[in-house]
Amino acid sequence: QITLKESGPTLVKPxxxxxxxxxxxxxxxxxxxxxxxxxxxxxxxxxxxxxxxYYNGEKRFSPSHQSRLNIAxxxxxxxxxxxxxxxxxxxxxxxxxxxMSYTFSSGYRYFDSWGQGTRVTVSS
Amino acid sequence: xxxxxxxxxxxxxxxxxxxxxTCRSSQSISKYLNWxxxxxxxxxxxxxxxxxxxxxxxxxxxxxxxxxxxxxxxISSLQPEDLATYSCQQxxxxxxxxxxxxxxxxx
Numbered sequence: 336q337i338t339l340k341e342s343g344p345t346l347v348k349p350x351x352x353x354x355x356x357x358x359x360x361x362x363x364x365x366x367x368x369x370x371x372x373x374x375x376x377x378x379x380x381x382x383x384x385x386x387x388x389y390y391n392g393e394k395r396f397s398p399s400h401q402s403r404l405n406i407a408x409x410x411x412x413x414x415x416x417x418x419x420x421x422x423x424x425x426x427x428x429x430x431x432x433x434x435m436s437y438t439f440s441s442g443y444r445y446f447d448s449w450g451q452g453t454r455v456t457v458s459s
Numbered sequence: 460x461x462x463x464x465x466x467x468x469x470x471x472x473x474x475x476x477x478x479x480x481t482c483r484s485s486q487s488i489s490k491y492l493n494w495x496x497x498x499x500x501x502x503x504x505x506x507x508x509x510x511x512x513x514x515x516x517x518x519x520x521x522x523x524x525x526x527x528x529x530x531x532x533x534i535s536s537l538q539p540e541d542l543a544t545y546s547c548q549q550x551x552x553x554x555x556x557x558x559x560x561x562x563x564x565x566x
Contacts (some may be wrong), residue, residue, distance in 0.1 A: 382495075443490075443509040444491075445508035446495075449502035451501075
């Protein structure tokens with residue numbers, strides 16, 4: 336059974352850097368096409384994909400936030416870390432980490448397991 | 460970016476009703492379309508991937524159809540536990556994008 340859990344600060348000040356950690360279990364993170372993503376949701380709004388790191392260390396970023404984002408993994412500690420610089424009040428929301436699966440035969444990708452999410456408020 | 464639109468934005472239906480939600484993409488995405496259910500205060504849950512494939516453990520009253528730019532999620536017989544917001548998501552190309560959601564309420 337795959338589980339993920341996010342942790343990090345609940346309150347950050349504008350211009351500060353947000354660092355969130357995703358602790359995962361139930362998968363080895365060594366399967367072709369497998370990934371761990373960060374997805375956020377402002378209050379009352381739609382989900383927004385931010386970034387993903389693949390099993391082989393390759394990274395993908397949303398162009399809208401690429402200059403502010405980094406993602407890293409520590410497979411031995413079963414962690415994926417999100418870093419987002421220059422935080423602004425519009426970045427307030429719930430941040431989820433999610434496991435992405437991949438079907439080799441057809442190339443379908445989907446987020447099949449999610450953490451409970453962590454709420455982040457950006458305010459001075 | 461590929462834009463995802465959903466209709467309606469909300470609906471109210473009676474228990475046992477058949478419910479249909481539509482998702483449209485701004486360009487063709489073949490069948491690279493996933494559906495999620497999100498209950499208040501919870502994380503999203505994958506219902507359907509590849510437009511029509513039911514995720515393991517999801518009740519068979521949920522089904523998906525479509526390809527190209529138009530997709531539907533159908534609940535064949537609405538149950539009390541289906542109170543939630545349903546979102547579509549394209550996995551055709553990055554940035555992967557989600558629809559704005561459809562809130563389903565019980566009459």
